[in-house]
Structures are given as C-alpha cells and as structure tokens.
Amino acid sequence: MKILIVDDQTFIREAIKSELVGVDPLQSFIFFEADCGNSAIALLEQSTLNTEPEFDLIITDLKMENGDGLAIINYMATTKSKNIPLVIVSSSDQRTLDLIGNITNSFNLNLVGVFQKPLNVNEVLTLVKTKQFLAHEVPESKAEQTNCNSANIASLLNEDNLFLCYQPKVDIKSNKLIGFEVLSRLTIQGDGFIYPDKFIPLIEQAGLNCQFTRLVVDQAISHWQLFPALKQYGLSINISASDLLSEELINHLIAKHLAASDIQLMLELTESQHTINQERSLQAIAKLIINDIPISLDDFGKSYSTFDRLDSIPFEEIKIDKDFVSDLDFNLQHQAIVESTIALAKKLNVKVVAEGVETLGVLNRLQLLGCHTAQGYYFSPPIEGRYLMTWVNDYNQQGEVKNANH
Template sequence: MVFHNTITAGVFGALTGGFLARFQKDLPLLAGTIAGMIAGLLFSSAAPELLDVGTATISGVLGTFIYFSARGHFRNSWNTNPLGASLLAYASVAALGCISTAILVPVDALETTSRESQLLAQTLGVLVNAGWVVGCGFTLFSILDRKGLVKKVISSSDMASLEESYYERVVLEQAMEDVLAGKVREARPLEIPHGDDYARLTLQFNELLNRLQSEEDRKAITGPHDTHSADFQKLKVFADGTFEGLVISKNGRILEANKAFVELIGRDEHAITGRPILDFVPPDYIKLTQRALKNTHQAPYQSVVLSSTGERIPVEIRARPLELNGIVFRLSAIRDIRQQRKAEAEILHLAQHDMLTDLPNRTLFRDRFHQAVETRATRADLIAVMMIDLDRFKEINDLYGHPIGDKFIQGVSKRLRSCVGHNDTCARLGGDEFAIVQVNLKTKAEVGLLANRILEILSKPIAVTSDITIRTSASIGVALCPDDGEDPDLLLANADMALYKAKEAGRNTFRFFEPEMEAGVRMRRSIEVDLRKAIQQNDLVLHFQPQARVDDRSIVGYEALLRWTHADKGSISPSDFVPVAEESGLIIPIGRWVLDEACRQAAKWPEKCRVSVNLSPIQFCDEYLLQHVEMSLANSGLEPHRLELEVTESVLVYDDHRALSTLKELKRRGVGIALDDFGTGYSSLSYLRRFPFDRLKIDRSFVSGATSDSGLALIIRSVIEMGQALGMEVIAEGVETEAEFDLLRNEGCDEVQGYLIGRPQELTPDDMLDTLHTEAQRKVNANIEALHAVARRLEAFDAPHQARAEPRKLKVTSSA
C-alpha cells in the first residue's frame, strides 16, 4: 500500500511538472518533470500508509503546483538564485504536505479524535522541526566558521552551481543550436540570470543575436549578396546629401544612418550601426522614445539625443514605416532644432521683457503675479504687489530730453532689481511705472521694510552721465493677498488706488490699500455709467463765455464750455466728470461732439467772433483728430481762422513729437492755437519757442489777488511782455472786478475773459442780438463820453476869454 501510493504521487507529480515546465522560460521540460516528481513525493511522504489512490493523486498534483508557485515567488519577489529558490520551494512543499495530512487522511485513521487537533499537532511538528534544523545548522556553521573550516562568504555562483550548470546551460545550448541552424529571425533574446557566469554568456549571446538580426535586416535594405549595389549607392548618396538626419531602424536598433545624423551626434558610422536607439537618448527621454517606437505612424515630436561629448541636442523627429523586400522598417527624419530653440527663447524673452531695462514687462508680470496668487505655499503666507511711480519724471524728460530720461530709467531699474529677493519679481510696466511682486511673506512689516528701502535708494542721486546727476523720488501703492483680496486683477486695482493716495499725500511715500479708498472708485464708476447714458441721450450742452478786447471791451469770441445736468444728481462739475471721461476714453466721442456743436453754433455768429474749444491730451492720441477738425469746419461752413483750439502744457509733456506735428498741421490749415492755463504746469519756455501758438492765456490763479499782491502783478507783467515779444496775443482768464481789468489794461494785456465780461451760458439768436445791441450801446456811450471829454477840454481852453466873449458864448450855447 505504501509503495503503491508513493508511486502514484510521484507519477502524477512528474506529469504535472512536465505540463507546467512548458510555461517556464528558465526550466526545460525534463527538469520540470523531475522537479514535479520530487515535489509529489515530498508532499505525500508525511504519511503515505494512510492515503488511498485518490488522495495520493491529489498529493502529487498539489505538491507540484506548490513547488512551481513557491519557486516563482522566491525568484521574482525575493530575487533568489534558481538553486536557492528550488530548495526553499521544496521545503515549502514538505511543510505543507505534512500539514495537509490532517486534511487528506480519513478521520478514522487519524491519531487524534478530530481533524482540528490533528491539524494543530501537524503544524506544531513542522515548526519544531524547522526550528531544530535551522538552529542546529546555524550552530554548526558558526562553530566551523570560528575554526576557519568554512569560507566567510559563500558566493552565489557556488550555491547555484548545481542547478545553473544544468538548467541555464540547457537553455543557452538550445538557443545557440537555433541560431547555428539559421533560425536567426525566429530566435528571441534570453532572460539574463542574476550575476553569474551564465549571465555574462547570456548577455553576449543576446548581443550576438541582435547583431546577426541587424545584419539580416541590413541585407534586406542593401540587396542580397551585394552591399555596394548601384541602387543602394544611389540611395546612400541621396540620403547623405540631405540636411536632416535619416535613420533606418528595426526593433529599436539602428540599421543605417546618413552623414547628417553621424555628424550631428559626432560618432563614427560603424559605431552607430546595430546599436539600440536608446543608447543615444538621455535617461529622462527614454520613456518618450519607447512610446514613440511602439507607434507605427508617429506624429512629429521633439526629443533629445546625446552627442559623443555628452551634449544634449534638441531634435524634432518625424517617423513612418518603410517596407523593403517584404520587411517593414522604421524611417526617422531627425532635425537639429538648436537654432530654432535659441531663436524661440530670444523671441519669448523679447515678448516678455522691457527692451530698455530688460525687466519683465506687463505681460510677464501679470503671468507671474497670477501664478504667485494661485500657488501660495500656505494659507498663512502673504503676497504683496507694489505699484511704483517716479515723481516728476516728465519734468526730467522735458529738461534733459528722452535719451537722458532713458538712461535714468535704466539706473532706476538697476536699483529696484537690487532691492528685491530671488523669488520676487520686479517689472517695468511702461514709462516711469514699475511694479514688484513680493512672495513668501510672514508679516506686513516685511512689506513696509522693502517699501522704505526702495524710497531710500531711489531718493539718492543717479549719475546718468559724467556731468549730469539726477535726483528724484517715488510714490508707492501696496496691496496684500489675501488681506485685500485673492483675485489678481482686484489686487492690482487696489494697489493702483493706494498709489493714487500716496501721490495725494505729497509723494515720496507709500500707502497700503484701505477699504475706504473704494468709495472714490465707486463714485468714478457711477459717473462713468451715467456719462455714457448722457452721451446716448444728448444730455450734454455747451455754454459759451465771452472774450473781449481790453481797449474797447468789444466781444471778439467765446470759449465753449461743456456742462452736464444729471436728471437726479443735478449739475455735475466738469472737474468731476472730465477726468473720468479721460480715464475711460469717453473724452474722444465727447470731444468730437463738442467740436461739431461749437462750429455749428459759431457759424451763425458775426464774422468777427471766433470760438475757442479745449482739447484734452487724450484727444491727441486720436489718429483721426485732424480729419475730424476738417469735417467739423466743412459741415458747419465755419472759416478755419474763426476756430481756436486751446491746449494745456500737459499735452506737450505727454508726447511732444506727436503734439508738435499735429499743432503745426492745424496751424497750416488756418486754425488758431492757444496755450491754456499758462504757468500752472511745467511752463517750459522751450514750448513757446517750438510750438506755433497764436494766443497765450494767463490762468485765473494769477489774476485773482493781483491787485493786492505785487508779486502776482509782476508775474502778469512778465508773461504779457514775453508773449507779445514772441508774437502772441495775451488773454487773461478769471477777470471779475474793474480793478483787475484796469491792472491788465495798464500792463498792456490784449484780451480778457471772466464774470466781469460775461458768465458762461447757452447762446440763442436772441442772446446774440442782445449782445450786439449791448455792444453797440456801449460804443455809443463810449463815443458820447469821448465828446463830453472834448467839450470839457474846450471849456477849459476858452475860460480866459469868457468875459470878452460873453455874447459869442451865449450864441454858441444857444445854437447847441
């Protein structure tokens, strides 16, 4: 019975082993059969006398399955060599076979009364035996090791020599026989063992196999038995004449490469042929290349190849299948894009940086600011955005010119760059506007320290040239994230509001954003919305204030003044809505309407009366300004000399080249030009010499109080003398009293405007008739006064002769 059960378990173990060996790459059929037989015998050896035919069969099959499973687990998971894996697997079969006795043997044949107690006893027995074997083995080897009778290190090759000398030798011999039999294309690379002699041999075999297969594939390209055939040579010459690298490959190995690719990577052609493509790809691009090699039709993609010197060369690769002699290869066109990448980087840099200072421009600044807000490290961190304006920079530009102004901006940018940290961003937004994003802040005090440092460093003189040193200051507005919001656009707007408050505070200072600042913004937005409606509903009107000659007070023109009466809010001052119109761009359509309406009404006035229209600096940015002036004159029929356009000094400072060109063109077409509010802005005398002004207007701030302030009177006299010396007439605004009028007349002023002459009002035909009647009456009264003056002088002349000429005197009086 024991012999019969043992033979049954061994036979079925061998059959199962032979079947499973077919799925093992490193285990031949005979070895698998023998291993299965041993596993079946081990599994059933615990109690073969207690088994029947069925349980013996199950023991053989189950033991073999346990062996193969355990062997694969120890090899793959524990990285154990084949011999060690087999020994551990056999130990597992023996242990589980002993334990399975409690399950497979009938209950009545068990030594205990139940399967549970038998299973516990078997398990304890296995553990005791395992402990005894391991303990004794360990103790024995420790004693022998101390005596120097065993080696301190036992190499894996010694441990595995038995099994590897058989299994792996058989596999390698079989593969070599296939290759020698001419089955090169059918052969496949072998799995490389773990670091023994056979690992080296297997690696060499795989390399040889790859070279043989590559040579076979090259023969399919070059033609059978003639690698220097005429057709191949033509193709080779054509390929070498291209500018792009061409590579023919199969299974990821290079078969042919043209001259351009060889020169690109700086290697000899023979050193390339037959080698894997991945040998010329850096590690971080290997996965990308592997995915590309798996695709038959690969879209163009960018990768990197390695030169012989280790240089990483960016390339663009286009690949497609190529069939030759019935074999499908891969043809890859490889283009060097180093110059393209360099040009792209330069273009991107120019697009994202200010050309004058090389600081990030507005576009890059906004991108970095958005990224900083979105990727704040922790919720406790702060981000600060600073808006910086240089104080009175336009005066510097006007005084020294744009080239010096540009050098000054470069000096400022260097100082700002030195203030910020490595992770912060300093940008030039345009003109004299700069901005800074400060990140990774813990407290608000850090922002204040940076702002003070910027104010301090910018207040120091900057040597622009060897003989020009410029001193200026700055105003700074600051908004914090998340304290003042987490939307980047909102934070920028808040920083702008804080900057405006810093300028209001006297400049050369900084202000943090405060919620109260939003009230002014809301008011401006409300005005803008209402102003748009007013334009659509024609709620804007023109009032006209008369301008008179000083010598006879005759009306010679009117200044058009824009007025707006809101349906709910009543009259809104131009000082409130005109700045809003300029900021929003509404001043362009408003200015066009004012010009049209002023010319239309002035065309109905007497020929001697002109109309004066104010132009905003923003209107000079309108490229159609000249055309619209011509259109307004043509549509109204007003003569060009009866239109006078008033500009302020800010127009000239804003863009003097464009302003000069536009003013000269207007002057050439016969339109009069007046400089308004002279003395309140930059007052550069160079403007009076360079621009073709017809009239100079003295601001009301000089006229008011001139009768009691000798200093103001002296300024008025100087302006009048200067303007007339340059061929311009001078008109004074804001004349409200006879004393002011007399002072201006005595100083030789040409014209006056103010409440004394007339208040701004809408003009109707009746108003014009009243004005003409009043002016005629004033002339009559002036003539009568002149006659009375003559009569008084005659009386004074005739007084000595009164006594002798009494009858004659009575006669004259009577006739009168």
C-alpha cells in the same frame, strides 16, 4: 459753540476769547485751549472718543514748538476732524500764508481762511457763519445728485445731455467783443448741470475724451452756423493733449473747419508735459496749424514746462491762468508774474488773454500792463446758448451808448 484755540502765548489766547465774546455776546461759547500742536492733537484725539460732538471751530497759530500748525493740519487730514472749520493765524508774510492755504486746501480740509496777525475775529465769525449757511441751505441740483460715475459716464455722453455755455473774450483797449470760449456741462432731463470737474476725469478714465471733444466741436459749430451774426466773433474750443493722439479726431476737426471756413475757430490746448512732447502730438499740432486752425496755450504759468512749449510750438495766443489774474490789483507776486508773461508774449509776437477778470481794478491793471484780451465775470459768467444772441446785442448796444456819450 465749542472753539479750540491753539497758540503758545497765553495773552493771545485770552485776547481771542475776549474778542469773540465781545463780537457775539448772544452766542454761547465753550473754549478749549492748547499751547502747542501736540496738545491740540491730544484734545482732538480725545474728542473722537467722546459721545459729545467735536469742536465747531479751531483757531491755530502756525509757528509753535512741540508741534506746529502744520502738524495739526496733517493730523486733521487723516481723521474725522477733517470737517471741522479751521482758521490759521500767523505773522508770516503773504506768500507764506498763500502757501499754507494751498497745502491745507490740497487736503480738502474745511478751511475758513489763513490770516495775518492780529486776527480780525469779526471777519472770522462772519466767514464761519457764511460757510455753515451755504453747507446747510444751498441744495444740490438734481443733476449733481445723479450718480455720475465710471459705470454710467458712457451712457451720459450724448448730444441730448451735452449743454454748452459761452464766456466772452473782450479786447481790453477798445472794450469790443471779439470771441467766446466754449464751456461744457452735462445735463440730464433738464435737471440742472453736472460740471466739468466732476465728469471730465471720468471721461478721461474711460478713454472717451475724443468722443466728448467731437460732440463739443460739432455742437458749437452748429450753433455758430445757426446764427450767422456770431461768425464775426472767434470760437475757442478746448482740446486735451490726449486728443492730439487721435488721427481720426484731428481729421474730423480739419474737415469741420474746411466745411465752415467762415467761422474763426481756435483750439485751446490743455496738456501735460508727458503727452505734449510726443512726436505724434507735435505732428497733430502742425497739421492743425497748416490747415489754418490756430492753437492757444491754455492755463499759461501752471506748468513747469511752459517755456519748452513756447519754444517748440507756434501758438497764436497764450492764456494766463485765472489764479494769477483774479487778485492782480493787490497781489504783488502775481503782478510780477503777469507783467513778465505779457512782456515775453510781446517779444514773441503772441497775443495774451487774461482769464479770471472779475473787477474793474484788475481790468485797469491789465490795460496798464499791455494785455490784449480779458475774460471773466466782470464782463459775464458763462452764457447759456439760448441767451447768447440776446447778450451779444445788449453788450454791443451798451458799447454804442458809451461811445455816443464820449
């Protein structure tokens, strides 16, 4: 295993080498060292000229003279070194480490992690081996291998290929199920899923967003009509700001709602400031609200224009983005953001939904802060439509058992 260690202090480089050998004595290590970013970049440049493979791992400090860790990151982002597993180490505070991690991930580097000194070598090796295992052992589904691109996205977008899943929304105080968010997938001949991060950009580029939204709404409402027991739960469906510019789509949404007024439909708005403040968008939102279709503001806190939107649009609820929620039990900065958001929502008389709830610790923290609703893997991952009623019945039965025991 070829490892490049970059640090301006010799004793730290020696300590890392010694610990690596001690943690995994059966592994054959070949160490390379650099005392600054510029020297490390020179070694990387040299390795690209050699016939031998590049490094298997790079461990670098951040703060160094003659080229810091950021210089190495920038170099790797523009060369074939991009795929080398990278470990970043620093004595900086956690907020700075998070920033560096975000910067590195934005370059799509193979980041193992950003760690505070002293480095836990055993943790690093475990993470590296895990990433290698996932890269080599987890096969892509056939659908992921399908050539889903701008040339064929229109042909893929139909009722046969659209597949809906539902993620529960739970009242934190009572633990009762109150609704579901619709999450879309594309599937081709039953061969696995194509996920939104792959097909949504293609749909938007092709100008098919309104057609896609209409398909999702029609299928979800049909599902709720097929199983009347679901009508006691809310049905939240995502729309984009560009959807608001289509008068035809807005009229279709209103017509569907009027025809199925016993379904608690809510639209979750994901938008950009460029579109949302256009007069046509605001008129569309007003038209939906007048026709008793409430609007939820999705991914609250991710945009600089959040407060402008709260001031101009009467949202029924706001959803705090999962990036602020998932580590709420130990990230003090995110605690402050979530706490202030909930306090603001209370003053505005707006309900709050926390996305990305994955642990009991996070759920308990949200309850202490007065959050209304939670959504995330702690309760359930997205549920395929064919299993939804079974999941609902099981969840409610478990709730009845807990109440009986109390």
